Amino acid sequence: MKKHIVVLPGDGIGTEVSEAAKKVLEAAAEEFDHTFTFEEQAIGGTAIDRYGSPLPDETVAACKNADAVLLGAVGGPKWDQNPSHLRPEKGLLGIRKELNLFANLRPVQGFSNLLHASPLKREVVENSDLLIVRELTGGLYFGTPSERRDGGNSVVDTLAYSRHEIERIVKRAFEAASVRRKHVTSVDKANVLESSKLWREIVEEVSKDYPEVTVEHMLVDAAAMKLITSPSQFDVIVTENMFGDILSDEASVLTGSLGMLPSASLNDSGFGLYEPVHGSAPDIAGEGKANPLAAILSAAMMLKHSFGMNEEAQRIESAVSEALEQGYHTADLDLPGGQQVNTERMTETVIDLLKANTTTSSIMSCYI
Numbered sequence: 013m014k015k016h017i018v019v020l021p022g023d024g025i026g027t028e029v030s031e032a033a034k035k036v037l038e039a040a041a042e043e044f045d046h047t048f049t050f051e052e053q054a055i056g057g058t059a060i061d062r063y064g065s066p067l068p069d070e071t072v073a074a075c076k077n078a079d080a081v082l083l084g085a086v087g088g089p090k091w092d093q094n095p096s097h098l099r100p101e102k103g104l105l106g107i108r109k110e111l112n113l114f115a116n117l118r119p120v121q122g123f124s125n126l127l128h129a130s131p132l133k134r135e136v137v138e139n140s141d142l143l144i145v146r147e148l149t150g151g152l153y154f155g156t157p158s159e160r161r162d163g164g165n166s167v168v169d170t171l172a173y174s175r176h177e178i179e180r181i182v183k184r185a186f187e188a189a190s191v192r193r194k195h196v197t198s199v200d201k202a203n204v205l206e207s208s209k210l211w212r213e214i215v216e217e218v219s220k221d222y223p224e225v226t227v228e229h230m231l232v233d234a235a236a237m238k239l240i241t242s243p244s245q246f247d248v249i250v251t252e253n254m255f256g257d258i259l260s261d262e263a264s265v266l267t268g269s270l271g272m273l274p275s276a277s278l279n280d281s282g283f284g285l286y287e288p289v290h291g292s293a294p295d296i297a298g299e300g301k302a303n304p305l306a307a308i309l310s311a312a313m314m315l316k317h318s319f320g321m322n323e324e325a326q327r328i329e330s331a332v333s334e335a336l337e338q339g340y341h342t343a344d345l346d347l348p349g350g351q352q353v354n355t356e357r358m359t360e361t362v363i364d365l366l367k368a369n370t371t372t373s374s375i376m377s378c379y380i
């Protein structure tokens with residue numbers, strides 16, 4: 013199969029982990045006789061420096077012509093301090109909106125030999141396997157007005173949703189749950205927010221079409237607590253943009269590191285942008301310390317979701333699992349007795365195992 017992939021490395025460790033994921037995709041293409049072509053485009057702070065915009069028109073056009081997009085991460089102190097509308101996050105939010113990527117799937121599953129890499133107790137972490145379905149193109153990050161007022165002395169942000177926007181993400185969550193453990197937890201703040209009240213009503217309505225799926229509503233503050241005290245009670249979590257952003261970073265603690273969580277951002281027709289959940293990590297950028305596995309697992313999600321290449325995706329997941337099983341890990345993972353390696357070596361290990369193993373098993377059961 014021939015596929016054209018646009019790569020948006022972005023800033024900081026985004027460049028390092030996207031390069032790692034690209035190399036793994038190249039290895040998978042070679043193994044399975046596919047032709048993947050790659051086109052690099054600018055986004056984020058790097059794009060501001062080069063082109064004066066965090067999201068150049070050329071980048072948007074290239075993404076629209078691609079079969080899928082692989083993104084590293086954007087941002088860093090150099091650009092974050094600039095309070096103008098050219099904040100690099102606009103680039104990221106902009107591409108999500110431009111491509112209508114409303115459904116952000118963030119699977120959270122601990123690899124067995126990472127159970128003790130989490131600071132949480134083993135009995136809490138084991139058997140946790142959940143999928144956060146985060147609404148990605150509405151809610152608090154996109155509402156207008158969002159501005160300073162009174163000469164900078166007051167401020168407003170807006171949390172707005174239409175029925176349509178809520179319905180389509182809630183349906184995605186129920187569809188995911190119906191092929192998983194058939195339970196949806198809808199997370200909101202309905203004791204305070206009007207938007208959450210409508211969200212709850214719609215969840216109740218949509219749930220009628222999925223009688224095999226059980227549904228519960230949970231307030232976001234309690235959900236934040238339960239996520240790290242009894243994570244195994246969750247199957248699919250569906251929630252508003254900012255709630256999902258925060259809860260997914262929290263959930264990464266279950267896996268031992270933020271550097272382990274992949275994501276897929278999908279539109280209605282299956283087109284997707286794939287990126288690790290983490291940011292550009294300026295504190296370790298350029299040092300070869302970045303964990304490439306979140307980006308590599310995001311590439312596996314691309315193969316599965318955008319290209320229907322399930323076996324290829326599973327070969328990548330198996331190689332990741334085996335690399336960890338053999339004790340290889342980057343510095344972010346606390347694995348006593350294992351072998352600590354840099355980004356490049358971790359990537360090479362995954363590629364070697366991908367090529368060596370011709371059998372596959374589905375490791376990431378939480379993927380849909």
Ligand SMILES: NC(=O)C1=CN([C@@H]2O[C@H](COP(=O)(O)OP(=O)(O)OC[C@H]3O[C@@H](n4cnc5c(N)ncnc54)[C@H](O)[C@@H]3O)[C@@H](O)[C@H]2O)C=CC1
Nearest residue numbers: 085086087088092270271290291292293295296302303344
């Ligand atoms: N999707 C994106 O492009 C995102 C961008 N950002 C941006 O990234 C910049 C830094 O934000 P932070 O709040 O520091 O969040 P961050 O996710 O970049 O880093 C948080 C912590 O996790 C560590 N970390 C993250 N990914 C890692 C990896 N793959 N391997 C090893 N350690 C890893 C970092 O070293 C840091 O200590 C900001 O400009 C922020 O706006 C933040 C989140 C997502």
Ligand SMILES: CC(C)CC(=O)C(=O)O
Nearest residue numbers: 101104105153257289291
């Ligand atoms: C610009 C932010 C919303 C990026 C982020 O933290 C995320 O998508 O997880």
Ligand SMILES: [Mg+2]
Nearest residue numbers: 257258261289
């Ligand atoms: Mg985030």
